[in-house]
Amino acid sequence: MSLIRSFLIVSCLAVSSVFAADFKKDIQPILERNCYECHSLKTGKKKAGFVFDDLETFKLDIKDNDVAQIRPGKPAESHFLEILVNDGKNHMPPNENLSSAEIKKITEWITEGASFEKDAPKLALTAVKKNLPPIMSWTNVDGKTIKAGFVRLDGANVVLRMPLNAAEVPYPLTKLSEASQKLARDCAAP
Numbered sequence: 021m022s023l024i025r026s027f028l029i030v031s032c033l034a035v036s037s038v039f040a041a042d043f044k045k046d047i048q049p050i051l052e053r054n055c056y057e058c059h060s061l062k063t064g065k066k067k068a069g070f071v072f073d074d075l076e077t078f079k080l081d082i083k084d085n086d087v088a089q090i091r092p093g094k095p096a097e098s099h100f101l102e103i104l105v106n107d108g109k110n111h112m113p114p115n116e117n118l119s120s121a122e123i124k125k126i127t128e129w130i131t132e133g134a135s136f137e138k139d140a141p142k143l144a145l146t147a148v149k150k151n152l153p154p155i156m157s158w159t160n161v162d163g164k165t166i167k168a169g170f171v172r173l174d175g176a177n178v179v180l181r182m183p184l185n186a187a188e189v190p191y192p193l194t195k196l197s198e199a200s201q202k203l204a205r206d207c208a209a210p
């Protein structure tokens with residue numbers, strides 16, 4: 021599978037200070053609700069060859085190399101996460117969006133090392149924080165998508181960093197969709 025990526029996506033939520041994603045408790049139920057329908061060994065639906073209910077198989081997609089869907093500790097380089105947050109043709113689940121809370125959990129889980137074991141050692145976050153410009157999808161009230169990084173909340177505005185020239189642009193919160201306003205608040209939370 022080729023990883024075509026013109027921009028990096030890493031949710032700012034990855035660098036939040038609460039690391040508490042437990043695969044069985046937090047991640048598996050999200051995949052069960054949103055993905056098993058089309059990606060399951062049990063039901064035999066293996067769209068694009070992926071199954072997420074059989075952990076032995078799923079594990080093969082989790083590795084630190086260029087073709088792996090999930091790169092432990094590197095949410096911005098994990099195709100699996102990118103297609104959950106992008107608005108491209110290969111967006112997953114098709115025609116639906118995970119909630120920002122679900123995306124946040126998955127991002128945390130990948131950032132911490134994408135282990136199935138609850139007590140696995142967590143990866144450090146500093147490298148992720150320093151090297152990867154966070155670029156996310158925002159939606160405004162007109163339904164238009166804006167690709168930008170979160171910088172900070174500033175009064176009634178969210179300051180976004182534009183991917184092309186890194187300009188910081190204040191954007192009125194009230195002009196964003198409810199979900200994107202919530203995302204901005206989540207991003208600003210310590």
Ligand code: HEC
Nearest residue numbers: 021051054055057058059067068070089100110112113114
């Ligand atoms: C309604 C069916 C359906 C659901 C639900 C679904 N997928 Fe998919 N998925 C597909 C199909 C169909 C493809 C193949 C699309 C293609 O090759 O263009 C695919 C492809 C993929 C791929 C390969 C993507 C790529 O770029 O080649 C991944 C990874 C994936 N899905 C993950 C997920 C995850 C994670 C979820 C749940 C959050 C999910 N899918 C939910 C149908 C689904």
